[in-house]
Amino acid sequence: MHHTSPGVERAVAGARVWADRLGSEPVRLAHFVLALLEEDEGRPAVLLEHIGLSVPQIRERLERTESPVAPDTSVLFNAARAWSITFRHDPEFLTDAFLISVLNAHPAFRAEVTTAGFGPERLERILTKTAPEVQEPDVQLAVFEVPSSTAEMDAGRVLDASFNRAREAARVLEDYCRFVLDDRFLTQQVKELRHGLASASQKLPQRTLLAARETLRDVGTTATAGSEYERASPAHVAFVNLKRLQESLRSLEEFGKVFGPELGRDLEALRYRTYTLERAISLGAVSRERLAAANLYVLLTRSQCVSALDWTIREAARGGANVFQLREKTLSDRELIECARNVRQWTRETGTLFIINDRPDIAKLCEADGVHLGQDDLCVKDARRIVGPDALIGVSTHSIEQLRQAVLDGADYIGIGPTFPSRTKTFDHFPGLEFVRAASAESSLPAFALGGISSTNIAEVVAVGAKRIAVSSAISTADEPEQAARLLKAALPD
Numbered sequence: 001m002h003h004t005s006p007g008v009e010r011a012v013a014g015a016r017v018w019a020d021r022l023g024s025e026p027v028r029l030a031h032f033v034l035a036l037l038e039e040d041e042g043r044p045a046v047l048l049e050h051i052g053l054s055v056p057q058i059r060e061r062l063e064r065t066e067s068p069v070a071p072d073t074s075v076l077f078n079a080a081r082a083w084s085i086t087f088r089h090d091p092e093f094l095t096d097a098f099l100i101s102v103l104n105a106h107p108a109f110r111a112e113v114t115t116a117g118f119g120p121e122r123l124e125r126i127l128t129k130t131a132p133e134v135q136e137p138d139v140q141l142a143v144f145e146v147p148s149s150t151a152e153m154d155a156g157r158v159l160d161a162s163f164n165r166a167r168e169a170a171r172v173l174e175d176y177c178r179f180v181l182d183d184r185f186l187t188q189q190v191k192e193l194r195h196g197l198a199s200a201s202q203k204l205p206q207r208t209l210l211a212a213r214e215t216l217r218d219v220g221t222t223a224t225a226g227s228e229y230e231r232a233s234p235a236h237v238a239f240v241n242l243k244r245l246q247e248s249l250r251s252l253e254e255f256g257k258v259f260g261p262e263l264g265r266d267l268e269a270l271r272y273r274t275y276t277l278e279r280a281i282s283l284g285a286v287s288r289e290r291l292a293a294a295n296l297y298v299l300l301t302r303s304q305c306v307s308a309l310d311w312t313i314r315e316a317a318r319g320g321a322n323v324f325q326l327r328e329k330t331l332s333d334r335e336l337i338e339c340a341r342n343v344r345q346w347t348r349e350t351g352t353l354f355i356i357n358d359r360p361d362i363a364k365l366c367e368a369d370g371v372h373l374g375q376d377d378l379c380v381k382d383a384r385r386i387v388g389p390d391a392l393i394g395v396s397t398h399s400i401e402q403l404r405q406a407v408l409d410g411a412d413y414i415g416i417g418p419t420f421p422s423r424t425k426t427f428d429h430f431p432g433l434e435f436v437r438a439a440s441a442e443s444s445l446p447a448f449a450l451g452g453i454s455s456t457n458i459a460e461v462v463a464v465g466a467k468r469i470a471v472s473s474a475i476s477t478a479d480e481p482e483q484a485a486r487l488l489k490a491a492l493p494d
């Protein structure tokens with residue numbers, strides 16, 4: 001009876017698959033190595049990469065190699081077990097011991113892989129550190145420390161486990177951003193974080209990590225909490241994995257200090273990035289839900305409405321407008337708060353959202369649903385302190401950089417524009433339809449295209465990817481705001 005790791009078992013099954021794939025009746029030694037290298041983050045692939053070899057090139061070479069037929073698996077297992085007892089004092093062998101037994105299984109194959117740079121003696125020297133590598137000085141390895149103490153081995157074991165956990169959690173998050181949120185920017189952010197993890201890991205003592213890895217004996221692999229299998233939704237999966245990522249980074253940061261202060265600093269910076277990402281992902285999930293149906297957003301200035309404000313709101317809401325912004329630039333504060341309280345009342349009655357332009361204080365006082373901020377207004381962080389965590393905060397953006405910053409700042413939605421010349425406000429610069437196109441492809445945060453949009457040009461805006469619009473004059477100067485809203489609404493995608 002052999003105690004192998006799941007990785008070895010997968011490699012045995014995988015070797016048969018490789019033999020079939022390459023049209024060989026018997027399973028050959030190269031097929032075992034190909035199967036062992038299939039797991040990018042498995043011990044054999046990591047080991048070869050750490051001695052500076054290219055795993056894809058090795059795979060390519062092995063696929064072309066007519067290697068000797070492999071002996072019975074039990075022969076390979078016996079050799080791996082003997083190796084593991086000798087060097088690890090452990091009969092439970094892992095994939096690296098199995099790799100060595102495969103490489104040693106036939107003299108011709110041993111010669112072939114030695115020429116290719118991964119002869120069993122070389123790998124054995126690296127894994128066991130029994131002798132310095134004299135013939136093939138390895139620049140890559142020189143940067144990695146040799147485990148120098150029990151303290152480093154112990155810390156190495158934590159680092160190895162935490163690093164794997166962090167990488168796995170980041171991968172889950174990346175999948176969430178990519179496939180669930182369909183969000184290019186957040187996906188890129190998580191990917192960069194994953195790469196940051198990989199470069200931080202290069203500063204870790206790789207040999208210590210490999211030598212310290214003891215999955216089979218890790219008590220944690222069998223100790224599962226009941227809640228580990230409960231996930232209510234993809235958003236819950238993302239939340240759990242954000243926490244997992246932060247916890248792993250904290251553990252990496254603390255135990256990384258055993259190897260010096262620099263690593264701790266890198267990991268701390270990565271941990272802070274996860275907090276920013278958490279805010280963007282979590283707030284985005286809530287605002288996406290709150291604004292799911294909101295696609296026709298109307299900015300109103302009392303003096304610019306051809307009819308009374310309350311009538312305009314009620315009519316436009318009947319026509320399908322679902323967000324109203326009070327945009328007053330000239331009223332005194334007392335006039336503004338009075339008007340805002342009235343609009344709050346009317347928007348409540350019509351079941352629509354109410355946003356105050358520029359003024360978080362007024363938004364808070366009149367119990368608006370949120371506030372809208374331009375690039376020169378208060379920043380999201382300061383406004384959030386006034387309006388609180390539940391209020392919606394919108395941010396005007398005129399470039400992709402501003403959009404990305406707004407997402408990371410924790411905006412709940414963004415305004416994108418100006419698209420066309422406007423009767424409401426004058427502009428020197430028009431990012432135009434190209435920006436609407438780029439913004440719509442970049443982020444899944446609710447985005448309202450605005451600036452000069454009317455029933456005559458809305459099709460152009462929708463054609464470049466806009467799903468939501470914000471308008472002012474198209475409604476406030478309409479004789480029939482309901483009909484005007486209906487026309488716009490009909491042109492928007494469902």
Ligand SMILES: Cc1ncc(COP(=O)(O)OP(=O)(O)O)c(N)n1
Nearest residue numbers: 357358372373374375396415448470
């Ligand atoms: C939904 C929406 N988007 C953009 C703006 C413009 O805000 P800002 O750039 O601050 O300009 P002002 O409206 O304050 O003149 C907006 N108000 N609403």
Ligand SMILES: Cc1ncsc1CCOP(=O)(O)O
Nearest residue numbers: 422423424451452471472473
């Ligand atoms: C405030 C503002 N910011 C960018 S466009 C705009 C006004 C939108 O009004 P209109 O729809 O009448 O052009």
Ligand SMILES: [Mg+2]
Nearest residue numbers: 358373374377
């Ligand atoms: Mg403003």
